[in-house]
Amino acid sequence: MTPRASFEGRVEIELRRGAEPAAVRYIEPGDVARLLVGKTAEEAGRVMPALYSVCGTAQCHAAAAALEAASGIVASGGTVAARQCLTEMETLRENALRVALDWPKHLGETPAIEDVRPLMRSVPELSRALFGAERAMTIGAVAMPDRSAALGVIAEAEACVRSLVFGEPLEVWSARRSETDLDDWSRVTSTPSSRLLARVSANGWDGSGAVPLIALEDASPSDVANVLRSRDASTVLLPPLPETTMLSRHRADARLAAGRPGLRKRILARLIELSELPARMRRLLDGQSEMPVTERRGGFACAIVAAARGTLVHEVQLHEARIAHYCIVPPTRWNFAPNGVASRALAGLFDRHGENARQVANLIVDAIDPCVGFDVRVA
Numbered sequence: 001m002t003p004r005a006s007f008e009g010r011v012e013i014e015l016r017r018g019a020e021p022a023a024v025r026y027i028e029p030g031d032v033a034r035l036l037v038g039k040t041a042e043e044a045g046r047v048m049p050a051l052y053s054v055c056g057t058a059q060c061h062a063a064a065a066a067l068e069a070a071s072g073i074v075a076s077g078g079t080v081a082a083r084q085c086l087t088e089m090e091t092l093r094e095n096a097l098r099v100a101l102d103w104p105k106h107l108g109e110t111p112a113i114e115d116v117r118p119l120m121r122s123v124p125e126l127s128r129a130l131f132g133a134e135r136a137m138t139i140g141a142v143a144m145p146d147r148s149a150a151l152g153v154i155a156e157a158e159a160c161v162r163s164l165v166f167g168e169p170l171e172v173w174s175a176r177r178s179e180t181d182l183d184d185w186s187r188v189t190s191t192p193s194s195r196l197l198a199r200v201s202a203n204g205w206d207g208s209g210a211v212p213l214i215a216l217e218d219a220s221p222s223d224v225a226n227v228l229r230s231r232d233a234s235t236v237l238l239p240p241l242p243e244t245t246m247l248s249r250h251r252a253d254a255r256l257a258a259g260r261p262g263l264r265k266r267i268l269a270r271l272i273e274l275s276e277l278p279a280r281m282r283r284l285l286d287g288q289s290e291m292p293v294t295e296r297r298g299g300f301a302c303a304i305v306a307a308a309r310g311t312l313v314h315e316v317q318l319h320e321a322r323i324a325h326y327c328i329v330p331p332t333r334w335n336f337a338p339n340g341v342a343s344r345a346l347a348g349l350f351d352r353h354g355e356n357a358r359q360v361a362n363l364i365v366d367a368i369d370p371c372v373g374f375d376v377r378v379a
Contacts, residue, residue: 011336011374015350015361022346022361023379026336026370033326040322041067045139054371057090057123058307059328060137062314067139069301070318081289082130082143085150085281087305089126092157092277093119094308095246095270100164102366103192106359107199118160126153150285158278165274167191174275177255182268193271200264200363208353209345209364210262214240215248216311216334243341244310244331245368246270263360266367307331309369332371342368350378 014023032051036044045060045067052059061083068075075083096119101111127136129149134141158170166173167189176182186198200206219242242248246269247261253272256265295302299318304311310331317325336342345364350357361376 009372011370013376015378017350019348021343024336024343036323036326041071042139055307058087058305058312061087062303062305062312064137065303066301066314066316069296070299070316079143081284084289085284088281089123091308093122095274096161099193103196122157154278154281165193170275206264207262208360210260211344213261214242216242216244241337241340244334246273309371330371335368336370
């Protein structure tokens with residue numbers, strides 16, 4: 001697997017023989033708090049874009065929401081919706097890129113890189129449509145949306161997803177509610193996603209990596225707060241640690257509800273997410289949004305944002321208008337902890353799949369989707 005260079009760190013995975021969980025190690029980046037402590041909210045807001053090359057919009061969104069809340073700045077409803085819309089567009093871009101660039105490799109094919117170039121423009125073009133020349137996540141920024149232009153960017157992104165991922169209109173795919181409907185789609189279209197889903201089923205891998213779903217979205221606020229205060233999530237909660245993935249985000253969807261979720265359902269969850277994103281962005285343009293801040297008091301704020309790979313949390317404490325404490329918990333901290341979902345899903349994989357174990361492991365890890373590059377090796 002080609003490493004994805006980023007500031008966020010790296011994941012190392014070792015498959016083990018027998019039923020023992022895989023050894024998973026999330027190598028975290030340098031301490032971001034050290035770079036931010038002592039800065040004003042405005043200074044921190046200017047630093048944040050330079051720190052993250054992966055999910056940078058979501059990171060800056062969570063930072064802006066937390067820093068503004070801690071500073072007593074109340075963003076307008078239009079600004080809140082516009083920022084969420086940008087983060088949703090990043091989610092569309094990142095998930096569509098994984099399908100278009102990574103999934104063909106699992107099929108032994110060369111990705112069609114030229115076909116994804118329009119997606120690379122989607123976030124900056126939408127930002128210009130919503131905020132003009134102003135940076136969307138600047139502290140105190142105010143949205144100035146050009147609705148027509150924004151809808152045009154969303155329509156272009158939707159057309160790319162239709163072509164690259166579904167091979168049919170998104171509403172047609174979304175109406176495929178049964179296994180028979182989805183199997184029919186795999187037979188009549190030739191996108192990487194339909195062929196990968198068919199390949200997984202043909203190889204008997206649908207249930208690979210199946211473990212009970214324990215969603216972070218269902219965890220208590222105190223559990224989340226405990227993890228915020230620890231650099232090592234595995235020391236805070238007893239196994240198994242909850243997950244925050246496309247599967248947990250769409251756990252109420254009937255297509256994912258029956259039985260333990262294995263590889264096929266994790267792949268399907270990403271497709272469900274992609275099928276819903278354009279409509280979600282249009283609703284945001286109509287003002288349907290909520291402030292992504294879960295707690296705020298006396299210079300303290302905690303912001304939670306639904307990012308491309310799961311729930312992202314930023315926590316900040318201001319003292320005399322400067323940052324005294326800052327903590328970021330990315331989705332990878334949950335999902336790739338030693339007692340996280342990846343470790344459990346990869347348990348016993350070598351014994352069940354033999355020489356195919358590494359290939360199946362890469363598929364499972366891609367479906368869970370760390371925010372960083374990863375390596376899988378066999379013990």
